[in-house]
Amino acid sequence: MADLMKDPVMSAQQFAKLAAIIYERSGIHFPENKKYVLESRLGRRLQELEVDDYDQYISFLSVGPYRDDEFQEMFNKITINETSFFRNEPQLDVFEKQFLGRLLESRGTSKRLRLWSAACSTGEEPLTLAMQVHRTLGLRLMDWRVEVLGTDISERALAVAAEGKYADYAVRSTSPLIKQKYFKQDGPYWNVDPAIRQMVHFETLNLKDRLGAKRLGKFDVIFCRNVMIYFDDAMRAQVINMFHDQLADDGALFIGHSESLRGLNVPFEQVNIPQGFVYVKKGHAKEAAPNMTVGGTLPLTPAAGTVPPGSTPRKVA
Ligand SMILES: C[S@@+](CC[C@H](N)C(=O)[O-])C[C@H]1O[C@@H](n2cnc3c(N)ncnc32)[C@H](O)[C@@H]1O
Structure with a gap:
């Protein structure tokens, strides 16, 4: 009944x-x-x-x-757990084509790379980053220790991530080539290649938990997309300051392409790249983003590829 x-x-x-x-x-x-x-x-x-x-x-x-x-x-x-593989591809291209190569070069001695997808929902974002690193490094991956961490507050979302098995909806923005390379179709599901899954691990973390975040150590790149829209300015500033502590000095922070850090008193500056933007630690643009354009101090971050009004871009030597 x-x-x-x-x-x-x-x-x-x-x-x-x-x-x-x-x-x-x-x-x-x-x-x-x-x-x-x-x-x-x-x-x-x-x-x-x-x-x-x-x-x-x-x-x-x-x-x-x-x-x-x-x-x-x-x-x-x-919580809203909306996500997908290769979500907002232009921004991911910025990470892979403009940033990752330089980072790998500078980590050539330690051969260690740590990426964090903070608020990763059901895991598509960190698995996408792992695929990008995998295809960039190719056979060289064997010599590297690459760790991709996905964290979220929702254990239910992370349980899906741990399974590595996704419905069609999750791969709606994934190219056929990538599907062929990194997934195995199993009836209505897409199973992520074990080589990718082993690069990624998942943990529960509330972004309010500063001590919990500290325990994770330092990262070379942090992605935190499409979650800060649910926070107010005080919480956004708290989270961004926490990222500052957890990010390597020459690392980069990627936020959602429609999210804004405008008006927040946080120690990051925006670097504009023809296809998008990235945030780097204030005073470290030279190491983090050589030859890229710094667009003033934390201006509005509108759609990828646009320089915010009122910013005064300058070239990083
Ligand atoms: C819309 S999803 C974004 C997923 C992915 N980053 C993306 O852009 O596709 C937002 C995620 O933020 C998580 N979230 C919300 N508040 C959080 C908090 N305080 N700490 C950690 N995760 C949180 C939710 O559980 C949800 O999975």
């Missing part, structure tokens, strides 16, 4: 309390006009728990032995 229980109604006060709890725990910001979003995502969770009132749910999240587990269930429900 169909479940006739109706979604409980969330009052304005209950929304305010829940939004504050969620923000405090994860930095995810639900503005007042997104009450209906929270209500529709959590309604199902309350039904599963057979809880018919948000006050009860709020106290479940606030006290008691199961609150940490419930936070995880809640993040599984409220």
